[in-house]
Amino acid sequence: MPATTHPTPDTASFDADAFRADFPALAQDVYEDTPLAYLDNAATSQKPTPVIERLDRFYRKENSNVHRGVHRLSQDATEEYEEARASLSHFLNAPHPDQIIFTRGTTEGLNLISSTFGQMVVGEGDEILLTEMEHHSNIVPWQMLAEQVGASIEVLPVTDRGELRMDLLPAMLTDDTALVAVSHVSNTLGTINPMEALIDEAHAEGVPVVVDGAQSAPHLPVDVQALDADFYVFSGHKMFGPTGIGVCYGKREHLEAMPPYQGGGDMIDQVSFEKTTYDGLPHKFEAGTPNIADAVALGTAAEYMMALDWDAVQAHEDALLEYATEQVDAVEGTRVIGTAPDKTSVLSFVFDDIHPYDAGTVLDREGVAVRTGHHCTQPLLSRYGLPGTIRASFAAYNTRTDVDRLLQGLEKVQRMFG
Amino acid sequence: MSTSNTVSDRAEQIVDEFSLFDDWMSRYEYLIELGDDIPLLDEEQKTDDTYIHGCQSDVWIQSELDEDDRVLHFQGDSNAKITKGLAALIIRVLDEQPPDAVANADFDFLDDIGLHDHLSSQRNNGLKAMIEAVRERAQANRN
Numbered sequence: 001m002p003a004t005t006h007p008t009p010d011t012a013s014f015d016a017d018a019f020r021a022d023f024p025a026l027a028q029d030v031y032e033d034t035p036l037a038y039l040d041n042a043a044t045s046q047k048p049t050p051v052i053e054r055l056d057r058f059y060r061k062e063n064s065n066v067h068r069g070v071h072r073l074s075q076d077a078t079e080e081y082e083e084a085r086a087s088l089s090h091f092l093n094a095p096h097p098d099q100i101i102f103t104r105g106t107t108e109g110l111n112l113i114s115s116t117f118g119q120m121v122v123g124e125g126d127e128i129l130l131t132e133m134e135h136h137s138n139i140v141p142w143q144m145l146a147e148q149v150g151a152s153i154e155v156l157p158v159t160d161r162g163e164l165r166m167d168l169l170p171a172m173l174t175d176d177t178a179l180v181a182v183s184h185v186s187n188t189l190g191t192i193n194p195m196e197a198l199i200d201e202a203h204a205e206g207v208p209v210v211v212d213g214a215q216s217a218p219h220l221p222v223d224v225q226a227l228d229a230d231f232y233v234f235s236g237h238k239m240f241g242p243t244g245i246g247v248c249y250g251k252r253e254h255l256e257a258m259p260p261y262q263g264g265g266d267m268i269d270q271v272s273f274e275k276t277t278y279d280g281l282p283h284k285f286e287a288g289t290p291n292i293a294d295a296v297a298l299g300t301a302a303e304y305m306m307a308l309d310w311d312a313v314q315a316h317e318d319a320l321l322e323y324a325t326e327q328v329d330a331v332e333g334t335r336v337i338g339t340a341p342d343k344t345s346v347l348s349f350v351f352d353d354i355h356p357y358d359a360g361t362v363l364d365r366e367g368v369a370v371r372t373g374h375h376c377t378q379p380l381l382s383r384y385g386l387p388g389t390i391r392a393s394f395a396a397y398n399t400r401t402d403v404d405r406l407l408q409g410l411e412k413v414q415r416m417f418g
Numbered sequence: 419m420s421t422s423n424t425v426s427d428r429a430e431q432i433v434d435e436f437s438l439f440d441d442w443m444s445r446y447e448y449l450i451e452l453g454d455d456i457p458l459l460d461e462e463q464k465t466d467d468t469y470i471h472g473c474q475s476d477v478w479i480q481s482e483l484d485e486d487d488r489v490l491h492f493q494g495d496s497n498a499k500i501t502k503g504l505a506a507l508i509i510r511v512l513d514e515q516p517p518d519a520v521a522n523a524d525f526d527f528l529d530d531i532g533l534h535d536h537l538s539s540q541r542n543n544g545l546k547a548m549i550e551a552v553r554e555r556a557q558a559n560r561n
Contacts (some may be wrong), residue, residue: 355498357498358498358500358501365442365443372474373474387475387476416447417450417499
């Protein structure tokens with residue numbers, strides 16, 4: 001069958017090998033004669049040449065402060081910065097770019113929401129509903145808020161396979177539930193949560209939903225309006241962008257009602273010692289000189305991603321995850337953690353008798369970069385009674401060769417510790 | 419093991435032993451072997467007091483002062499074999515040394531045994547936490 005008429009996953013419209021050539025860091029030996037097999041994409045992705053060059057160009061040619069100067073460079077930098085915001089707005093299908101707040105990343109986005117919107121809507125005796133699979137970043141800011149205002153944290157459990165117990169959701173959305181904060185995709189299990197259904201149910205009870213999109217933004221097309229998410233936050237560095245920059249999207253009515261997050265320059269309208277009035281969206285939430293260069297390069301990363309054929313990319317990533325899961329599952333003594341039917345990009349597993357740290361150390365020497373440990377989800381790991389897992393996480397530039405390198409590494413792990 | 423050996427004598431000896439292996443896999447296998455010979459803790463000695471925080475695996479190191487000879491005795495354990503091997507190296511250079519020598523011990527030799535270029539500065543393997551813990555306990559026993 002000619003590939004052009006019926007494209008098949010992994011072969012037809014997405015050429016992972018060609019795509020890979022865009023990422024210079026992938027083409028290196030990490031030890032002598034040991035090329036890198038990078039499978040730690042849930043921690044951070046590598047950067048494509050256009051993003052690296054964009055950063056370089058900004059500092060070589062365009063560097064200037066934004067929103068203030070009347071001079072040419074400042075006007076150019078402001079334009080580039082605001083164009084990046086527009087790119088991110090398209091990326092999320094937000095109604096308007098001024099609903100895109102630049103942050104340092106997912107963690108800062110969640111802290112921004114908890115300390116502004118959270119303070120508004122969560123009061124004494126209220127409940128904040130989280131899930132058992134949340135990253136510490138989507139637990140700790142809510143605990144801090146709960147402690148301040150006298151609210152409590154409730155936790156929606158997960159099944160043995162790593163799915164949310166959606167059957168329990170109606171009972172857990174009580175009259176006291178003030179807010180739900182949930183990850184779109186689990187960083188430890190790879191489960192894609194049924195976000196639309198969850199948001200619908202919460203909204204039916206009048207409860208706003210904050211979505212942690214750290215692991216979904218790099219792998220799923222996200223439409224914040226279709227989801228009807230109240231807030232959606234993610235990090236640039238996991239989606240081919242720079243570190244230290246991320247996005248907090250919010251519904252207009254929330255963002256307008258919220259008090260500022262931090263005070264400083266760039267977020268004010270008029271300042272006197274008697275009273276200060278604040279600027280409008282999005283500047284109200286961006287005090288001080290922002291991370292201009294990284295925001296501009298994140299815009300490039302978003303454009304780079306939007307130019308890809310996403311059906312083909314997802315077919316490639318799904319096929320790769322399926323292949324890796326089958327292969328790892330077939331290795332003697334291993335157990336895959338997280339077997340939900342709807343998954344993306346993450347393969348967590350353990351050996352019966354080998355500590356994840358021992359396995360990870362040997363894999364490293366074989367050039368295979370994985371993450372071992374609790375992945376900042378200690379409550380989830382204790383639910384499964386595990387000290388940690390070995391996590392291989394994929395991006396579009398990974399191929400079966402990377403998976404085969406992982407398997408060769410695991411054979412060595414077994415020889416040494418089995 | 420004789421106490422006339424200083425910490426640095428023993429460290430040098432360890433570096434010599436590891437230099438006999440010419441690939442990383444046999445060096446790690448030797449490290450794991452050393453871990454198997456570590457003076458183990460009894461289960462009831464694995465308490466909060468002996469637990470070392472800040473490692474990916476569970477690690478316990480117990481130190482005890484021999485009041486007559488004024489030297490420290492160490493025992494340890496870990497549920498990860500590489501970490502247990504690293505604990506064994508630390509114990510091997512420090513066991514039966516006076517508290518002063520333990521508190522001032524130099525662990526740079528760990529970077530010279532061919533496992534990793536910056537082994538002693540890595541956060542995940544727990545080495546740093548183990549070294550800090552043994553130093554702290556030695557400080558407490560100085561006089």
